[in-house]
Amino acid sequence: MDIQSVKVAYFSPTGTSKTVAQAVAQGIGLNNVQQIDITQPGARKQPLKVASNDLLVAAVPVYAGRVPGLLMGWLQSIEADNTPCVCLAVYGNREFDDALLELKETLEKQGCKAVAGAGYIGEHSFSAEDTPIAVSRPDENDLKHARAFGAKIKEKLDSLASADQIPALEVPGNHPYKEMGGGISADFIEVSEACTQCGICEDLCPTNAIDYENDVMVDVDSCIRCCACIKGCPENARSMKASKVKEIAKWLSDNCKEPKQPVNFL
Ligand SMILES: Cc1cc2nc3c(=O)[nH]c(=O)nc-3n(C[C@H](O)[C@H](O)[C@H](O)COP(=O)(O)O)c2cc1C
Missing domain, CATH: 3.30.70.20 (Alpha-Beta Plaits)
Incomplete structure (x- = not known):
């Protein structure tokens, strides 16, 4: 496939989703790369239009097993034209549950064609000195893995004549998606x-x-x-x-100690 430019879109309040997305883009190795940082509210007011010869790399953190709810408006305003996309769910060493499936299905509804997906581990947003959770992830090994994944995506794209030839991508997740966790006070x-x-x-x-x-x-x-x-x-x-959030941080720190490894689907 003839890819003219890579659009790397990420929502990344604590920076891990951005780091993973950039490593994958680096591995893809194309020169024309545009960063679309949708972390700030102003950026989420700019709609995104992508063409059939773009590659969209989209990375989101997993919040309660889902795509963060505040991104849905922006994601659902993307205009794509049979655009190949890479879906990245970055999670804090618990699980990514339905977030990757939700991201893939949301982008496909907008006209993208998922060529690859992955779950990567990022230091948990709730990690603190007394409640460490996946500290310093993604680490060098994760980033090496992400770059190698990018190179495999490029190989896959090179082996296909057009987006119509991209086979349906299977990623883990369930329908209905996990219920959004609500009711936890943000007074923490x-x-x-x-x-x-x-x-x-x-x-x-x-x-x-x-x-x-x-x-x-x-x-x-x-x-x-x-x-x-x-x-x-x-x-x-x-x-x-x-607070309740601190209790959750403590639980995660005690129960999600075993470092998980990135998983790729392509
Ligand atoms: C409200 C909230 C909910 C989260 N839920 C999950 C989760 O369900 N599973 C998980 O493993 N990590 C969860 N995390 C951790 C983030 O997915 C993880 O730290 C991610 O690397 C943060 O991305 P960022 O650095 O791009 O902000 C949650 C974080 C927050 C703030």
Whole structure:
């Protein structure tokens, strides 16, 4: 297949989905690569149109076994034209459940044709010093794996004359998709005196839930618990207080210790 450009789209509050997507794109090895970072709300207002000679590489973190709900509007506004796509679900060493299937089916409804899919492991958003979960993933081995996966995708694309020849891609997951976890309070962040009100947390927040000039705390109704503000604070002034989210972090730290390995479908 003649691929003219690679569009690498990712939502990545704590950076792991972005790192995996970029490693896969590097392995694909084409020169014309465009990054589409949809982490910030403004970027999700820009619709994406992709052509039949583009390759779309889409990476999302897994939230409660699903594609993060706030992405559905943007994903469902993609205009594709039999465009080959690579679906990447990046998860925090528990499970990716139905997220990869959901991402693939959502993109296919928009006119994409899934050529490959994968689950990769990223440090869990809830990971902290006292509740470590998949710390520093993706690591060098994961990235090597992701680059090799990219090279295999390129080989597969080279072996096909057109998108119509892409065989149906099977990825794990169930219908109906896992119920979205609801009801967990997002009142789980505390801010210490180390806060200098630099405003970096506000810039990092993917839902505009922080307006630091008025209040360094998050608006719990808009917060999606992504932990970008905690992990990105240069003063380490933000942390999880005793809360349901902290209990979940503790459970994950105790029960998801065995490092999982990336899985590829192509
Ligand atoms: C609200 C929320 C729910 C999550 N649910 C899952 C999950 O179901 N399974 C899992 O393994 N990791 C889960 N994670 C962890 C993220 O998928 C993982 O840390 C991912 O690497 C974060 O991607 P990012 O660095 O691109 O933000 C969840 C994280 C958050 C914030």
